[in-house]
Amino acid sequence: MALDKATLLDWYRQMVLIREFEEACQHLYNEKRITGVYLHLASGHEAIYVGAVAAMRVGTDHIITAYRDHGIALALGMDAGRVMAEMMGKRDGVSGGKGGSMHLASAEHNFYGGYAIVGGHLPLATGLALACKYRGNDQFVISMIGDGATNNGYFHEALNMSGVDKLPNIWIIENNGYGMGTSVEKAAGNPILHERARGYGIEDYGRVDGQDVIAMYDAVSRAAKHAVEHGPVLIEAMTYRYRGHGVSDKQYDTRLKAELEEWKATKDPIEILKRHIAKEHGDVSAELDAIHQAQLKIVEESIQFADASPLPNTLEELFAHVYVD
Amino acid sequence: MAAKNLPMRDALRRALMEEMERDENVFVMGQEVGVWQGTHRVTQGFLEKFGERRVRDTPISEMAIAGAAVGAAMAGLRPVAEMMTINFAFLALDAMINHAAKIHYMFNGQFKVPAVFRAASGWGNQATATHSHTPEVIWAHFPGMYVATPATAGDAYGMLKTAIRNDNPILFSESIGLYPRPGQVPDDPDYMLPIGKADVKREGKHVTLVTYARGLEWCTAAAKELEKDGVQCEIVDMRWLRPLDTATVFESFKKTNRAVIVEESLPFYSFGSEIAAQIQEHCFDYMDAPVKRVSALDVPVPYSHDLELMCFPNAQKVVEAVKSIL
Incomplete structure (x- = not known):
């Protein structure tokens, strides 16, 4: 697949932004500047988000995900400062400090949110796609699915209904090998997760290398056409998470040390893209370095913005938006 | 209309x-x-x-x-x-x-x-x-x-x-x-009832019956029965369980000073519990008797016909509850 240099460099920019943003989140959590018990970092999954979002028309097509949602927010181009402010529960956060890390969203970007009940967002994706088909437009809906979520009832009901009604859903399983600490092999009767597509009358796109942004972009682009013209597609994106399930997963690094090191050394999504760019466009290390430095600056500024934003602390704020008036 | x-x-x-x-x-x-x-x-x-x-x-x-x-x-x-x-x-x-x-x-x-x-x-x-x-x-x-x-x-x-x-x-x-x-x-395609507004289905001065949905039938039948003895029941049909129009309940209670809450549902942590709690919090000085509840019995509903009927409120149970606080 021929892609111009500017596109590849832009994808590199987004992936580095996500990586550095997540590293900063971990650091801020350690320093107790980001608080709470939930913080699910996207490090290692960057190529899935950047590749999938690149295949969408942002603001026209639709996207929804679970609680590992920072990467999508940044890939969509949401303001890093407002995303960081949400991490800290600040007034200028994307959800006004009411959602936190797991509940980022942006109506402007047709990003319907991160959700924290495993599988809970899947029928919402079915409903969003129902609305596209109801209106007869050419829009589609991308829904991320953690591998663990494929084993609860929501997955079955949401994908089946999507298959019955031939809705424009692109279902992307982010298979990082573990639902919390339980391996896919221990959790799924058939651990080849994409094969479930057949049971729902959904187009099976098989396993896609989730560490290769180009492969993801290619698969999701083809899926978009198929979803709008014929109905839903299931993609199983193979990936790996560099951090624990969440920040409370303190033994992660020691439990899976060898496996983790191997993924980082051989299948890092940013390194894979750098090698590809070098192969296609020669030595661009100076440009990559400049991009990297620029992203570090954006992350630093996002922290400054979040720090400066006040904490919501009034009863009026507490009770705002319980109901639509 | x-x-x-x-x-x-x-x-x-x-x-x-x-x-x-x-x-x-x-x-x-x-x-x-x-x-x-x-x-x-x-x-x-x-x-x-x-x-x-x-x-x-x-x-x-x-x-x-x-x-x-x-x-x-x-x-x-x-x-x-x-x-x-x-x-x-x-x-x-x-x-x-x-x-x-x-x-x-x-x-x-x-x-x-x-x-x-x-x-x-x-x-x-x-x-x-x-x-x-x-x-x-x-x-x-x-x-x-x-x-x-x-x-x-x-x-x-x-x-x-x-x-x-x-x-x-x-x-x-x-x-x-x-x-x-x-x-x-x-005959009005724009007939809209406001969200969360109760309706006084019958006016009376001796006791307030607070209910919703099917409870209204039992309350209406009980009120007719009690009327024969000169007891005038006011029936407040809540219509909505949320928002809950407690203002209409309090207004009625302050007039009658007595209440029986009639609910088709189970008694634990129930509609009746909530209304009773709110009445005692907001109308304590107006209470002439304990607030009574007529609810379903606290048991799973069985198949056999007579046992099934025993589980639920009816007009007679409402009449008895009213008489117990007059």
Whole structure:
């Protein structure tokens, strides 16, 4: 697949932004500047988000995900400062400090949110796609699915209904090998997760290398056409998470040390893209370095913005938006 | 206002049909709403009139029915999801409570969820333990949801229209026993009853009967019986369990100084508990007697006919409760 240099460099920019943003989140959590018990970092999954979002028309097509949602927010181009402010529960956060890390969203970007009940967002994706088909437009809906979520009832009901009604859903399983600490092999009767597509009358796109942004972009682009013209597609994106399930997963690094090191050394999504760019466009290390430095600056500024934003602390704020008036 | 005498079932059908005619974004989805024409015949004739796009038969997938309604509503449609019976809505509690009721708040007002979840509620005909629930208070427990519990055909008509045009998620409970009951239904396609406003169905000065849905029948029969002894009951039909119109309850109680709460549902942590607590908090100086509750008995509902009947309130139980505090 021929892609111009500017596109590849832009994808590199987004992936580095996500990586550095997540590293900063971990650091801020350690320093107790980001608080709470939930913080699910996207490090290692960057190529899935950047590749999938690149295949969408942002603001026209639709996207929804679970609680590992920072990467999508940044890939969509949401303001890093407002995303960081949400991490800290600040007034200028994307959800006004009411959602936190797991509940980022942006109506402007047709990003319907991160959700924290495993599988809970899947029928919402079915409903969003129902609305596209109801209106007869050419829009589609991308829904991320953690591998663990494929084993609860929501997955079955949401994908089946999507298959019955031939809705424009692109279902992307982010298979990082573990639902919390339980391996896919221990959790799924058939651990080849994409094969479930057949049971729902959904187009099976098989396993896609989730560490290769180009492969993801290619698969999701083809899926978009198929979803709008014929109905839903299931993609199983193979990936790996560099951090624990969440920040409370303190033994992660020691439990899976060898496996983790191997993924980082051989299948890092940013390194894979750098090698590809070098192969296609020669030595661009100076440009990559400049991009990297620029992203570090954006992350630093996002922290400054979040720090400066006040904490919501009034009863009026507490009770705002319980109901639509 | 001109009106027709219609069973509640037909009043609901008319309200729903008129709303679908009025607004292209309103559609129905659920099990057996189309080809079967609705298990309670509320959507009779809809498939023929509106087609499969707007009358959507679904698989037996309660979580997906409720969840897809939430997603469609976030995208700007106005789904009316039929849960067939409220017993099956238990399967969809997460979609309704963790998602429908929380999304507007959790994302700081960025999305609205104008979905109506219709569900037939109640017992009778030996439906047994898992099919004899009236659990609306479970939904009413959670901020973010509204809960409608109409008691008459006319109220059902006006409340369903209000619910469909409202921008919040609403559980719309239809009492199975009331579907065939006739009532006056206004000839006005814009007849809307306000959200969360109770209705004094009968005026009286000796005791306030606080109730909703099917309880109104028992209260009305009890009031007629008590009238023979010179006891004048005031009946407050709450209409909505959330928002809860406590102001109307307090106003009535301050006049009568006595209350009996009549609920078809179970007594533990119930509608009756809430109303009783609020009366003692807000009307303590006006209390001439303990607040009494007439509820279902605290037991699963059995199959055998006589045992089933023993579980539930009736007019006689209401009469006895009133007499015990006069």
